Amino acid sequence: MAPAAIWLVVFFLAPLVQVVRLSFSADEFGLTAKGWSLGSYTAALGAFLPNLANSLTIGLLATTVAFLVGVPLAYGISFYGGRRRALLLFLAVAPFLTSYLVRVISWQTLLGASGPVLGPLKSLGLVGDRFVVMGTSFSVVAGLSYQLIPFVILPSYAAFQRVDRDLCAAAADLYSGRWGARGAVLGSVLGLAVGMLAVYTLSGRRLDLSPTAALALLAFAMVGALVAASVTESFLHVVLPLSVPGLTAAGVLTFIPALGDYVNAALLGNVRTQMLGNVIQTKFLTELDYAGAAALSSLLLAITLAILGLYLHRLRGTAVLDLV
Amino acid sequence: MFAPVLVMIRYSLNDSGTRFNYVLHRFSVDAWMHPLDVPQLGLAIRNSLTVAVIASLLAVLLGTPFGYALGRYRFRGKSMASSLTFLPLATPEIVMGAGLLTVSVASASTAPFKTLLPEGLLYPLGMVTVVIAHATLGLSFVIINVRARVDRETLVLEEAAKDLGAIAPTVFRTIWLPALWPGVVSGGLLVFAISLDDFVLTNFTAGSTVMFPTWAYGLLRRELPPQVDVVGVMMFAVSLVAVIAAGALGRRRGVR
Numbered sequence: 001m002a003p004a005a006i007w008l009v010v011f012f013l014a015p016l017v018q019v020v021r022l023s024f025s026a027d028e029f030g031l032t033a034k035g036w037s038l039g040s041y042t043a044a045l046g047a048f049l050p051n052l053a054n055s056l057t058i059g060l061l062a063t064t065v066a067f068l069v070g071v072p073l074a075y076g077i078s079f080y081g082g083r084r085r086a087l088l089l090f091l092a093v094a095p096f097l098t099s100y101l102v103r104v105i106s107w108q109t110l111l112g113a114s115g116p117v118l119g120p121l122k123s124l125g126l127v128g129d130r131f132v133v134m135g136t137s138f139s140v141v142a143g144l145s146y147q148l149i150p151f152v153i154l155p156s157y158a159a160f161q162r163v164d165r166d167l168c169a170a171a172a173d174l175y176s177g178r179w180g181a182r183g184a185v186l187g188s189v190l191g192l193a194v195g196m197l198a199v200y201t202l203s204g205r206r207l208d209l210s211p212t213a214a215l216a217l218l219a220f221a222m223v224g225a226l227v228a229a230s231v232t233e234s235f236l237h238v239v240l241p242l243s244v245p246g247l248t249a250a251g252v253l254t255f256i257p258a259l260g261d262y263v264n265a266a267l268l269g270n271v272r273t274q275m276l277g278n279v280i281q282t283k284f285l286t287e288l289d290y291a292g293a294a295a296l297s298s299l300l301l302a303i304t305l306a307i308l309g310l311y312l313h314r315l316r317g318t319a320v321l322d323l324v
Numbered sequence: 325m326f327a328p329v330l331v332m333i334r335y336s337l338n339d340s341g342t343r344f345n346y347v348l349h350r351f352s353v354d355a356w357m358h359p360l361d362v363p364q365l366g367l368a369i370r371n372s373l374t375v376a377v378i379a380s381l382l383a384v385l386l387g388t389p390f391g392y393a394l395g396r397y398r399f400r401g402k403s404m405a406s407s408l409t410f411l412p413l414a415t416p417e418i419v420m421g422a423g424l425l426t427v428s429v430a431s432a433s434t435a436p437f438k439t440l441l442p443e444g445l446l447y448p449l450g451m452v453t454v455v456i457a458h459a460t461l462g463l464s465f466v467i468i469n470v471r472a473r474v475d476r477e478t479l480v481l482e483e484a485a486k487d488l489g490a491i492a493p494t495v496f497r498t499i500w501l502p503a504l505w506p507g508v509v510s511g512g513l514l515v516f517a518i519s520l521d522d523f524v525l526t527n528f529t530a531g532s533t534v535m536f537p538t539w540a541y542g543l544l545r546r547e548l549p550p551q552v553d554v555v556g557v558m559m560f561a562v563s564l565v566a567v568i569a570a571g572a573l574g575r576r577r578g579v580r
Contacts, residue, residue, distance in 0.1 A: 259416060
């Protein structure tokens, strides 16, 4: 096993160390590190804070959307899939077997001004001629959350599969009710929170309080209340607690790639939706500002390690690899 | 969920009449009849396939013993080794790509990289660096897949075989090979699919080498020919077959 360990140290750890070293380099626009300075960090933090904020808000919203799609799907397949479970799981992840870039291009087409969705709506006169979806924060979130769905489905399916079915049967006998009123209250609060995150992200990080936004918030709260009220108590007290470790793993493995993504923002967004990854990519590959790009990469790495640290701390005794 | 795939299939059968294939105009099988009729597309596909094959073989060769050891033995530093395999999966690809890029550039001039790494291995950037990047990411997937095949049942079988007097090579051939084989193959196929699919690592490590995803990304500024969708559909079909084959193999040869 030694060769693999050496390989990982040379081609994975050493490069990360080199990026961090370069981020403290005093040699601006140098391709290798010279001297020590914090200059890259102060410059980067001054100019690219909005991009970092974009990464965090768009990443968080896209992760939430991917969870809202992926977890119910994984749950349905695991608990109601019967003998066809393997086939259904395969069908659910099959769309992601084609090239990542071609998938993003398909989203460009799908959301385009005269694409298969907006084209018919426009010819029916349901939306105005100048209505656009492509090139907004909405299209970035849509595209990114789509790409993230398999990262949610696979770990949460594995987590649901591990839940003991005898316990579920016993629980269904013991607590047979629905969550009801308490669920409705909590659900509406959660729905409101998701709605606020959506409005905040999609309106370019302002708390938009227009009538449309207020209506959307109300709808989010109502849907949340309805869903939570109909959740069964046996799910709440048995399935959920048992699958929390797997779902947390899914959250970590989804949010981290979301933070670093830049292809969706580059091809589906506009100048104001550019994420941290877009700046890093331009600096490394076009502007050749290695020190500045390394500072931003190190920042991303630090955020990632903080999330992982928190996750591993909560996990304590459990073996990490068992949850992947 | 299938909408983007349907869009891809439908738009591969389109003659948009313009340079950008975003609007349905006339049904046409032209792109399918002449799939390579875009300059450099053939080269891009050939390079991407070559990289995917080599990277998955490399990942399997390196990852199989590691996964086996992680599952089979207890040893000092095991949890550290475990974390080392988990980390590449949890690191944003852009940071990994950036790291390899900076090391590659540094290996051309500065110590310690210049003395440690063979000259010309990482610099100039090219297919070798892309292979290294994809194999590094893929390694973790192989390790996890192989490790998952080492279970209590296999250990019991191994014990039984030893009690019955089997020598080590026989134990390996009759117990471990059939047990690990599906994990190795499915891990390898997964790396192959990931390598073909990957954009970010390729973007950072390919340099000026023409690879399908980065080539198409650059092309998008000037044109979007329907051939890009044709290649997308073909990749979809190939990956579909590969994954189905891996699944079938896993069931047939599996211990359980």
